[in-house]
Amino acid sequence: MAQLYSSVKPTPMLKDELDIVIPTIRNLDFLEMWRPFFEQYHLIIVQDGEPSKAIKIPEGFDYELYNRDDINRVLGPRASCISFKDSACRCFGYMVSKKKYIYTIDDDCFVAKDPSGKEINALEQHIKNLLSPSTPHFFNTLYDPF
Numbered sequence: 404m405a406q407l408y409s410s411v412k413p414t415p416m417l418k419d420e421l422d423i424v425i426p427t428i429r430n431l432d433f434l435e436m437w438r439p440f441f442e443q444y445h446l447i448i449v450q451d452g453e454p455s456k457a458i459k460i461p462e463g464f465d466y467e468l469y470n471r472d473d474i475n476r477v478l479g480p481r482a483s484c485i486s487f488k489d490s491a492c493r494c495f496g497y498m499v500s501k502k503k504y505i506y507t508i509d510d511d512c513f514v515a516k517d518p519s520g521k522e523i524n525a526l527e528q529h530i531k532n533l534l535s536p537s538t539p540h541f542f543n544t545l546y547d548p549f
Contacts, residue, residue: 422444424449451492452471469495
């Protein structure tokens with residue numbers, strides 16, 4: 404009997420509770436290598452630098468794109484708290500996210516590989532860490548005394 408395979412991808416962990424924030428000054432071609440891990444999540448992309456420069460984002464991602472004009476519009480006179488040209492613009496992404504969790508990555512990060520050459524899903528590993536209770540022998544990034 405032939406085994407049937409579904410083309411539907413399983414829902415990733417925390418899909419509706421996690422945003423991925425990416426500060427950038429360049430086109431986001433690097434997202435292609437992250438596609439298998441990020442494509443089902445919502446991205447908040449914050450463009451640093453010149454707002455009139457068009458940033459290219461690969462098709463198929465669910466995203467919001469903000470730039471310096473948006474930061475000025477939303478924060479008004481307090482916009483200066485988000486500095487220029489040092490990826491501090493990611494803080495604006497944190498501010499506009501409405502999700503419980505935020506994962507952030509720079510626009511020049513590559514997917515790591517294990518010794519066998521298999522790509523490592525760092526996002527999934529981080530989420531599993533967040534969802535694992537702390538013990539006296541393992542402390543994760545959430546405070547849970549046991």
